[in-house]
Amino acid sequence: MRNLSDKETILRIKNGKIDDFTYIVKKYNKQIYNYIIKKIKNRDDIEDVIQTSFLQFYKAIARFDEEKPVLPYLFQIVKNEMKMFWRSKKKTVPLDERIAVDEQEEPVDQGFIERQLSKLNHEQKKAIKLVSEGFSYREIGKFLGRPINTIRTIIRRAREKLKNDPSGKSQGHSG
Amino acid sequence: MRKILEKRIIRKVYSYETKLTIWKLIARSFILLSLMMFVALFISMVTEELVRQQTLDIFDLFYEDFVVIKENMAEILSTFYQELPIIEVIVAFITTIFLLILSIKLIVSIPRIKNKIRSIVKYWLSN
Numbered sequence: 001m002r003n004l005s006d007k008e009t010i011l012r013i014k015n016g017k018i019d020d021f022t023y024i025v026k027k028y029n030k031q032i033y034n035y036i037i038k039k040i041k042n043r044d045d046i047e048d049v050i051q052t053s054f055l056q057f058y059k060a061i062a063r064f065d066e067e068k069p070v071l072p073y074l075f076q077i078v079k080n081e082m083k084m085f086w087r088s089k090k091k092t093v094p095l096d097e098r099i100a101v102d103e104q105e106e107p108v109d110q111g112f113i114e115r116q117l118s119k120l121n122h123e124q125k126k127a128i129k130l131v132s133e134g135f136s137y138r139e140i141g142k143f144l145g146r147p148i149n150t151i152r153t154i155i156r157r158a159r160e161k162l163k164n165d166p167s168g169k170s171q172g173h174s175g
Numbered sequence: 176m177r178k179i180l181e182k183r184i185i186r187k188v189y190s191y192e193t194k195l196t197i198w199k200l201i202a203r204s205f206i207l208l209s210l211m212m213f214v215a216l217f218i219s220m221v222t223e224e225l226v227r228q229q230t231l232d233i234f235d236l237f238y239e240d241f242v243v244i245k246e247n248m249a250e251i252l253s254t255f256y257q258e259l260p261i262i263e264v265i266v267a268f269i270t271t272i273f274l275l276i277l278s279i280k281l282i283v284s285i286p287r288i289k290n291k292i293r294s295i296v297k298y299w300l301s302n
Contacts, residue, residue, distance in 0.1 A: 016290030018192055019297070025184050029177060047180055054184045055191060 010066040013058075021061075025054055028071060032078055039082060039134055049085050053078045079139070086134055116162055124158035131155060189298045196291050203281060210274040217267035221260055230258040 004012070004023070012020045032053065036046050056077045057064075064073065117125050123144065130140045141151045225231050233251050236244060 014287075016287040016294065018189065018291060018294040021188055022181070022185055025181050029181055029184070033177065033180075047183070050180060051184050051187055055187050058188045058191070 006070045007066045010061065010064060010070070013061055014066070021058055024057075024070065028074055029054075031071070032074065035075070035078065036082065039136060040085070045085065049078065049081050053081045056081065083139075119161055120158050124154055124161070127151060127154045128158050185298075186302070189295065192291065193295050193299070196288070196295060200288075203277070207274070207277055207281070210270055210277065213270045214267060214274055217263050217270065221263045221267060224260045224263070225258070228258055230255060 004020075006024070006027075009020050009023055013024075029050070032050055033046065036049055040046050040049065053074065057074055060073075060077070117128070120128065126144065127140055130143060135143070137148050137151045137155070140155075141148045144151065146154070233254055236247055236251055
């Protein structure tokens with residue numbers, strides 16, 4: 001293994017030595033993998049996101065300022081790719097007739113969920129919905145404009161509220 | 176497992192870079208050749224026009240004495256300027272400037288392109 005810094009490696013890649021990108025991949029692959037595995041469960045999807053993220057990083061390398069650290073930039077790309085992934089997942093949910101029929105046959109579940117969610121205040125409801133869509137606390141924090149610790153508290157309280165009255169009979173709104 | 180993933184990432188990067196490099200080489204060669212042809216065409220048009228008008232004959236004056244040349248220089252240049260096919264000259268000039276800029280850019284990036292091609296060939300030969 002050689003002892004080149006990230007800055008030197010990036011400069012070499014910019015000079016056309018594509019082989020050196022292997023060192024970047026080897027160095028950060030594990031960290032990226034461990035980060036994504038917390039948010040996406042399917043192995044194929046994880047690998048797709050990692051591959052696309054590294055490719056996007058390679059495409060952006062000409063514009064990348066080698067004085068800056070690689071990891072935060074790479075993480076930003078990974079986050080964007082994950083957002084794209086979630087969006088594409090939403091788009092490709094098949095709306096076949098069977099699902100539509102199932103939805104009609106089981107209105108109770110939907111009603112139950114709605115009743116449960118109605119116990120939560122607006123912010124808690126939004127946070128819980130985002131968690132169920134797979135967004136990280138940090139991302140939810142960004143969406144709601146709140147620090148990550150506040151998001152943790154909001155979600156914890158929302159879960160406690162739902163646990164305390166799982167019947168869904170209580171209709172009271174709390175702040 | 177991670178090794179396989181790394182290999183896949185590298186393969187994807189090389190596939191992308193190979194396509195991009197080939198595409199850039201073709202595009203650059205095409206643009207450079209087109210510009211060269213344009214420049215040659217317009218220069219030949221200007222020269223033909225000057226020969227047809229016998230404008231170039233005014234430069235016979237340069238075979239005369241230095242004093243004569245000095246006295247008539249301004250007149251010769253103004254005549255030459257008036258008889259030039261202006262539009263063709265402007266187009267040839269602009270095209271030449273573009274050609275020069277692109278050529279300089281290409282010359283500057285030759286080491287990078289060479290490194291890229293070397294890496295690409297090495298990768299595809301070993302995989």
